[in-house]
Amino acid sequence: MKLSSLLRREAIIVPIKNYDKRLLIEELLDAAGATGEILDRTKALQALLDREALGSTGLENGLAIPHARTNAVNGIVMALGVAPQGIDFQSADGRPCNLFFLLLASEDYTTTYVQVLAQIVRLNQLTEFRSSALKASSAEEVLSALRKAEE
Amino acid sequence: MQGKRLISRILLLADGSEGCISAAKYGIALAKITGAALKAIYVINVDLLEQLERARVFVKVEKLDYERDLEEDGRDYLWEISELAASKGLQIETELLKGTVYKIVTQKAEEWGADLLIVGEHEPGASKQDVLYNEISLICRKARCTVLIAKNPEQIDSIFDTIT
Numbered sequence: 001m002k003l004s005s006l007l008r009r010e011a012i013i014v015p016i017k018n019y020d021k022r023l024l025i026e027e028l029l030d031a032a033g034a035t036g037e038i039l040d041r042t043k044a045l046q047a048l049l050d051r052e053a054l055g056s057t058g059l060e061n062g063l064a065i066p067h068a069r070t071n072a073v074n075g076i077v078m079a080l081g082v083a084p085q086g087i088d089f090q091s092a093d094g095r096p097c098n099l100f101f102l103l104l105a106s107e108d109y110t111t112t113y114v115q116v117l118a119q120i121v122r123l124n125q126l127t128e129f130r131s132s133a134l135k136a137s138s139a140e141e142v143l144s145a146l147r148k149a150e151e
Numbered sequence: 152m153q154g155k156r157l158i159s160r161i162l163l164l165a166d167g168s169e170g171c172i173s174a175a176k177y178g179i180a181l182a183k184i185t186g187a188a189l190k191a192i193y194v195i196n197v198d199l200l201e202q203l204e205r206a207r208v209f210v211k212v213e214k215l216d217y218e219r220d221l222e223e224d225g226r227d228y229l230w231e232i233s234e235l236a237a238s239k240g241l242q243i244e245t246e247l248l249k250g251t252v253y254k255i256v257t258q259k260a261e262e263w264g265a266d267l268l269i270v271g272e273h274e275p276g277a278s279k280q281d282v283l284y285n286e287i288s289l290i291c292r293k294a295r296c297t298v299l300i301a302k303n304p305e306q307i308d309s310i311f312d313t314i315t
Contacts, residue, residue, distance in 0.1 A: 001273075001281055055210045065208060092207045110220040111167035115282045118199055121206050 001112070003119055004146045007078050010034035012139035016081040016100060021089060022049065024081070025066050028102035032079035043072035044104055058091030063124040067103040069113060076112055077104040082142060084134045098134055099124060123149060156185065162265035163191040163243075164256055164290070165228040167221075168283050170271025174301035175232040176311040178269040179239055183314055187267070189243040191232045192259055193225035198251040199282060222247065239314050253289035265296050272302045 011031045018024040025048050029041065038044055047068035051057065058064040079102040086096025101120045105113035123129055123146075132145035163178045165171045175191060182189045197218065204214045229245040236243040248255050260268050273284045291298050301307060 001283075051213075054213065055207070057208070059207050067208075107220075110217060111224050114196075114199060114203070114217055114221070117203055117208050118282050121203070121208060 001115065001119075002150050003078070003116065003123065004143060004150050006076055006116065007080055007143065007146065008034055009139045009143055011079040012142050013079070013081040014136055014139055014142060015085075016083040016087065019087050021052070024087065024089075024100065025049070025052070025102070028066065028079045028081050028100060031081070032077050032102055032104065035077050037074040037077045038072065038104075039074060040072040044068075044070055047072060047104070048102070056090035056092070058089030058097050059121070060091065060093040060095075061124060062086065062091075062095065062098045062130065063121070064089045064091065064097040064100045065103060065117065065120055066100065067105075067113075067117065069105050069107050069110065071106050073104045073106055075106055076109055076116060078102065078116075080142065082133055082136060099130065156187070158185045158187045158267050160263060160265045160267070161187045161189050162256075162260050162263060162268045162296075163189065163232065164268065164270045165191055165193040165225070165232055166252070166271065166283055166286070167193075167224060167228065168271050168273060170273060170301065170304065171228065172231065172235075172271070173304040173307045174269045174271035175235060177299075177301040177307050178267075179236050179241060179243075180307075180311055180314055181267075181269075182236075182241055183239055189236060189241060190246070190263055190265070191229055191243055192246045192248055192256065193228050194252045194255045195221045195225055195247070195249045196252050196282070196286075197249045235311075239311075252286040253293060256286075256290050257293045257295070260294055260296050268294055268296055268298045270298065270300055272300055272304070 047070035051068045057066045081100040083098045086098045089097040129149035136142045203209045225247045
């Protein structure tokens with residue numbers, strides 16, 4: 001499975017406009033809506049906020065993965081937001097985040113969901129991908145960096 | 152003079168991929184022809200869940216939730232494979248395991264005396280970061296028995312359907 005085949009160009013935001021955590025998540029969720037696979041936006045947002053309440057999904061090395069499993073979506077739904085300047089997301093290493101992968105999965109997609117999360121973490125370890133994504137000025141350029149990283 | 156049969160024990164890996172059910176059908180068809188014994192295993196990748204917890208993607212309670220759900224997924228896959236075997240009049244042993252996938256699979260193949268391990272095909276040109284693809288690559292390299300990657304799911308389905 002390739003992240004570049006899960007992520008639609010319309011679901012990539014360059015750059016992210018909102019700095020407030022909740023608004024940023026909503027911005028990503030609306031972009032993910034381009035997939036047409038979000039059945040209930042309110043329920044999907046609540047699932048993301050409930051997960052966030054357990055602990056921030058801001059990780060290390062500039063990566064954040066707001067995520068949740070919910071039957072408010074069909075299958076796997078993804079969005080990516082790029083913030084070259086960095087945004088505070090209460091990350092594990094205390095540093096600002098600049099790549100925000102939003103991931104939602106319906107409850108019967110656990111196996112794929114766990115694998116996609118691991119793939120995102122591995123992808124973020126690729127310096128070349130991070131650097132290209134952060135320099136990108138369009139969704140197409142981000143997608144192209146992602147495809148290259150997955151070759 | 153009767154020598155040792157080339158295929159007497161077929162181990163099937165159910166890994167949650169789309170291809171694993173086709174692989175199971177291939178194995179069942181082959182067992183029907185050869186009379187080989189069948190066993191299917193599903194390995195819950197706890198190693199991966201632990202990595203995700205260390206990377207703080209999961210909090211503890213979330214990790215335990217996913218582990219429980221993956222167990223359920225595993226049981227569902229094994230049940231589906233058992234039903235497929237039963238539909239062709241074959242018995243199959245199943246086992247749900249936990250650990251590092253490639254290690255458990257290669258170890259189980261040796262313990263059980265498998266002479267053929269069948270795995271499903273993954274998306275051609277899968278990403279280097281693809282977890283299942285990497286596990287399958289490691290299994291192919293580390294297994295001591297022959298490993299078969301079942302391809303062409305449509306063809307397998309149509310052959311499987313003709314078996315009585």
